[in-house]
Amino acid sequence: MAERLADFEGQWAVAQEASRSRKDVQVEANGYLGQTATADGTPFTLVTTPVQFAGAPAKPKRSPEFNEHCEEILADINCSEEEMIELKVAGVLA
DSSP states (O other): OHHHHTTOOSOOOOOOOHHHHTTOHHHHHTTOEEEEEOTTOOEEEEEOOSOEETTEEOOOOOOOOTTTTHHHHHHHTTOOHHHHHHHHHTTSOO
């Protein structure tokens, strides 16, 4: 269908599965996909933010791993290391 509408001057969009959008020429041309990596460095493709700054989307970043920032967050609220250990022993923290 996209090939038949390629020269059409109006607005149109094809309803397609997400897996097909990776190969869509407009997705590529507009930079809607970017590369990032997991915590261990494994690369993967991620959708970029729809907001652009200086004409370019922000570089996509991975989400934190489970419990990745737990100790930093607790330290920010003045939780001591001893309190963190007690919470871990009690099964409150992972």
